[in-house]
Amino acid sequence: xxxxxxxxxxxxxxxxxxxxxxxPLAAMASVSLQTGNVIDGFVMTFSVSNYGDAIGGYSxxxxxxxxxxxxxxxxxxxxxxxxxxxxxxxxxxxxxxxxFLLLLPFFVSFVLRTISWGFLLADDGVLLGTLxxxxxxxxxxxxxxxxxxxxxxxxxxxxxxxILPIYVALERVDPRVVEAAQxxxxxxxxxxxxxxxxxxxxxxxxxxxxxxxPATADPVNAQVLGGTGNTMIGNIIQTEYLVNNDYPTxxxxxxxxxxxxxxxxxAYARVLGTENVLEAAAR
Amino acid sequence: MAEQGLxxxxxxxxxGVVKEYLSHGEVVQAVKGVTLDIAEGEFFSLxxxxxCGKTTTMRMIAGFEEPSKGVVRLHGQxxxxxxxxxxxxxxxxQSYALFPHMSVWDNVAFGLKQKKTPQxxxxxxxxxxxxxxxxxxxxxxxxxxxxxxxxxxxxLARALVNxxxxxxxxxxxxxxxxxxxxxxxxxxxxxxxxxGITFVYxxxxxxxxxxxxxxxxxxxxxxVEQLAGPREIYExxxxxxxxxxxxxxxxxxGTAAGGVLETGGGRVLVPGHDGEVSVTIRPEKIxxxxxxxxxxxxxxxxxxxxxxxxxxxxxxxxxxxxxxxxTVFQQNAQDATTTAERGxxxxxxxxxxxxxxxxxx
Ligand SMILES: Nc1ncnc2c1ncn2[C@@H]1O[C@H](COP(=O)(O)OP(=O)(O)O)[C@@H](O)[C@H]1O
Ligand SMILES: [Mg+2]
Numbered sequence: 001x002x003x004x005x006x007x008x009x010x011x012x013x014x015x016x017x018x019x020x021x022x023x024p025l026a027a028m029a030s031v032s033l034q035t036g037n038v039i040d041g042f043v044m045t046f047s048v049s050n051y052g053d054a055i056g057g058y059s060x061x062x063x064x065x066x067x068x069x070x071x072x073x074x075x076x077x078x079x080x081x082x083x084x085x086x087x088x089x090x091x092x093x094x095x096x097x098x099x100f101l102l103l104l105p106f107f108v109s110f111v112l113r114t115i116s117w118g119f120l121l122a123d124d125g126v127l128l129g130t131l132x133x134x135x136x137x138x139x140x141x142x143x144x145x146x147x148x149x150x151x152x153x154x155x156x157x158x159x160x161x162x163i164l165p166i167y168v169a170l171e172r173v174d175p176r177v178v179e180a181a182q183x184x185x186x187x188x189x190x191x192x193x194x195x196x197x198x199x200x201x202x203x204x205x206x207x208x209x210x211x212x213x214p215a216t217a218d219p220v221n222a223q224v225l226g227g228t229g230n231t232m233i234g235n236i237i238q239t240e241y242l243v244n245n246d247y248p249t250x251x252x253x254x255x256x257x258x259x260x261x262x263x264x265x266x267a268y269a270r271v272l273g274t275e276n277v278l279e280a281a282a283r
Numbered sequence: 284m285a286e287q288g289l290x291x292x293x294x295x296x297x298x299g300v301v302k303e304y305l306s307h308g309e310v311v312q313a314v315k316g317v318t319l320d321i322a323e324g325e326f327f328s329l330x331x332x333x334x335c336g337k338t339t340t341m342r343m344i345a346g347f348e349e350p351s352k353g354v355v356r357l358h359g360q361x362x363x364x365x366x367x368x369x370x371x372x373x374x375x376x377q378s379y380a381l382f383p384h385m386s387v388w389d390n391v392a393f394g395l396k397q398k399k400t401p402q403x404x405x406x407x408x409x410x411x412x413x414x415x416x417x418x419x420x421x422x423x424x425x426x427x428x429x430x431x432x433x434x435x436x437x438x439l440a441r442a443l444v445n446x447x448x449x450x451x452x453x454x455x456x457x458x459x460x461x462x463x464x465x466x467x468x469x470x471x472x473x474x475x476x477x478x479g480i481t482f483v484y485x486x487x488x489x490x491x492x493x494x495x496x497x498x499x500x501x502x503x504x505x506x507v508e509q510l511a512g513p514r515e516i517y518e519x520x521x522x523x524x525x526x527x528x529x530x531x532x533x534x535x536x537g538t539a540a541g542g543v544l545e546t547g548g549g550r551v552l553v554p555g556h557d558g559e560v561s562v563t564i565r566p567e568k569i570x571x572x573x574x575x576x577x578x579x580x581x582x583x584x585x586x587x588x589x590x591x592x593x594x595x596x597x598x599x600x601x602x603x604x605x606x607x608x609x610t611v612f613q614q615n616a617q618d619a620t621t622t623a624e625r626g627x628x629x630x631x632x633x634x635x636x637x638x639x640x641x642x643x644x
Binding site: 179182185 | 345347367369373376377378382397398441445
C-alpha cells in the first residue's frame with residue numbers, strides 16, 4: 001500500500017491528462033484515418049492516404065506557417081530580450097508596474113486586438129495615412145495583406161510570452177555574480193556574454209517554445225492582417241473543419257503540424273539543450 | 284627579508300572617503316569620511332557591527348561604488364574613477380558569487396582568460412591554485428555540488444590565482460559553521476603568509492579580527508572609531524563603543540581625584556587623571572582573592588554572584604557594593620588556589636597599567 005501511495009496521489013493528474021489530452025488526441029487520430037462526409041457519416045477505413053493528400057495539397061501553407069512562425073519568434077526575441085533585461089536590471093522598485101503594463105493588452109480579446117492592429121496598419125489608417133499626408137510615404141504604399149503585416153501581428157500578439165520567461169531568468173541572476181565577473185577583469189560586454197547571457201538561456205529556451213508553437217499554428221493574424229496571399233496552415237485547418245466539414249483532412253493536417261512542431265522542438269532541445277548551451281558558454 | 288619588511292609602502296589609501304545613497308528620496312551616508320592607509324603585505328581588518336559601512340568601504344576599494352567624496356589610491360595611483368575590471372585587486376564576495384553555470388576549473392580560470400593569459404600558463408596556474416586550496420580532483424564539479432567550505436575555497440582560489448596586489452574579503456567565513464570557520468581562519472592566515480599579498484578583511488566577528496589581523500579599523504556608523512593593532516584595540520579601546528564591541532570588558536566610571544577613583548567601596552588607580560573618567564578593565568587581568576591585597580593595586584570588594592566553569596578558565600560575576608557587576612576570568616591552571624564559591628566575599632585587584640582610562644568629554 002505504502003508503495004502505491006505516490007501513484008495514487010498522482011491519479012488526478014493522470015486522469016486530467018487522459019480526459020483532456022489522450023482522449024481527444026485518440027479521437028482525432030481515428031478521424032484522420034476515416035473517409036466519408038458529414039451527411040452520410042464517416043467510417044474508419046485506415047486510409048493513410050489522407051495524410052499524403054493533405055500534406056501534398058497544402059505544403060505551401062505548411063512551409064509558410066513555419067517560416068512566418070520562425071520570423072515572428074526571431075523578431076520577438078530581438079525585441080523581447082532587451083525589454084526583459086531592462087525591466088529585470090533597471091526596473092528598480094517599479095518592476096511590477098512594468099510587468100502589469102506589459103500584460104495590460106491581454107485584458108482585451110485576442111481577435112479584437114488583432115483587428116485593431118488592422119485599423120492601425122490600414123492603408124489610410126492612423127499610421128500610414130499620417131505618414132502619407134506628410135509625404136513621407138508614396139500614396140500606393142501598403143502594409144496590410146503583406147507577409148510583413150502577418151509577422152508583425154504574430155510578433156505583437158505573443159511578445160509578452162517571450163518577455164516573461166526571459167525576465168524570470170534574468171531576475172534570478174545575482175548581480176553579485178556579474179560584479180564578480182567585472183572584478184575578474186571582464187568588461188561590461190564580456191560580463192554579459194560570459195555570465196548574464198548564459199544564465200538567461202533557460203528563459204530564452206522557454207520563451208521560444210512558448211511563442212513559436214502558437215505563432216506557427218495561429219489562424220487569426222493571417223486572416224485579419226494577411227489578405228489572400230498569406231494563408232497559413234491554421235486557416236486551412238479551420239476552413240476544412242468549419243466550412244468544408246472535411247474532418248479527416250483537418251485532423252490529418254493538425255496531426256502533421258503537431259508532428260512537425262514536436263520534431264522541431266526535440267531537435268531544438270537537442271541542439272540548444274540547457275546543459276549544452278551552458279557548457280558552450282563557459283568555454 | 285627583514286629589511287624588506289621595514290619598507291612600508293602603501294597598498295591602499297582612502298582619503299576622506301564619503302559614500303551617500305539616495306534611499307526613498309532621502310540622502311543616507313553609508314560611509315561618513317574614512318581615511319585609511321593600508322601597507323603592502325598587511326593583514327588589515329575592517330571590524331564593526333552590521334550596517335556600519337564595511338561592505339560599502341570595501342566596494343569603493345574594489346571599484347563597484349564611486350565615492351561621493353574623497354580619493355581612493357592603489358599603490359600610489361589615484362583609481363577613484365577607474366572601473367573594477369581595471370583595478371589590480373580581487374574580491375571574495377560575502378556570498379561567494381561563484382559562476383553557477385561554470386565548473387570549478389572554469390570559475391578559477393575566468394580572470395586569467397579575461398586577461399588573455401596563454402593557455403599553457405592558465406592550465407598550470409589554475410592547477411597549482413586548486414592544489415593550494417585543496418580542491419584537486421574536483422575541477423569538473425559545479426559550485427552547487429560543493430559544500431559551503433569548498434565553495435568558499437573556490438571563491439578564494441578564483442581571486443588569488445590572478446595574483447592581485449591586494450585581496451579584498453567580505454565576511455568570507457560568515458556562512459560557515461564554527462569549527463570550519465576556525466580551520467579556515469588558520470588556512471587564510473597561512474595562505475596570506477605564503478603569497479605575501481595585502482589582505483583587506485571585513486568581519487563583524489571581533490575574535491576573528493583579533494586573531495588574524497596585523498591592524499584593525501573598528502568602524503561604527505560610517506566612521507572609523509579606532510585604528511590600531513589587535514592588542515592595543517583589545518587592551519586600550521579608544522571609545523566606549525570599541526570597548527563594548529571588542530569582547531567582554533568591564534566598565535567603571537566616576538570622578539577621579541589625584542589619580543585615584545573611589546568607587547564601590549574600594550579604589551581604582553588612574554594615574555595622571557582627574558575629573559570625570561571611565562575605566563575599562565579586561566576580565567582576564569583581574570585577580571580574585573579572599574583577603575585585601577597589599578601593594579599599589581586597584582582593589583575593590585564584592586560578592587560572588589555567579590561561577591561558570593568554562594574549560595580552560597572559570598568566569599566569575601562579582602557584584603560590587605554599589606551594585607555594579609564585574610566579570611573576571613581566571614585561568615584553571617593546576618596550581619590555581621583561588622576557588623571562590625557563590626556568595627563568598629572577595630577582593631578584586633589589578634595593576635594600574637591594566638586600567639584603560641578615558642576622560643569623559
Ligand atoms: N545601495 C544602497 N542604497 C541605499 N543604502 C545602502 C546601499 N548600500 C548600503 N546602504 C546602507 O549603508 C549602510 C552600510 O551598509 P554596508 O556597507 O553594507 O554595511 P556592513 O557591510 O558594515 O554591514 C547600511 O545602513 C545600508 O542600509
Ligand atoms: Mg556587509
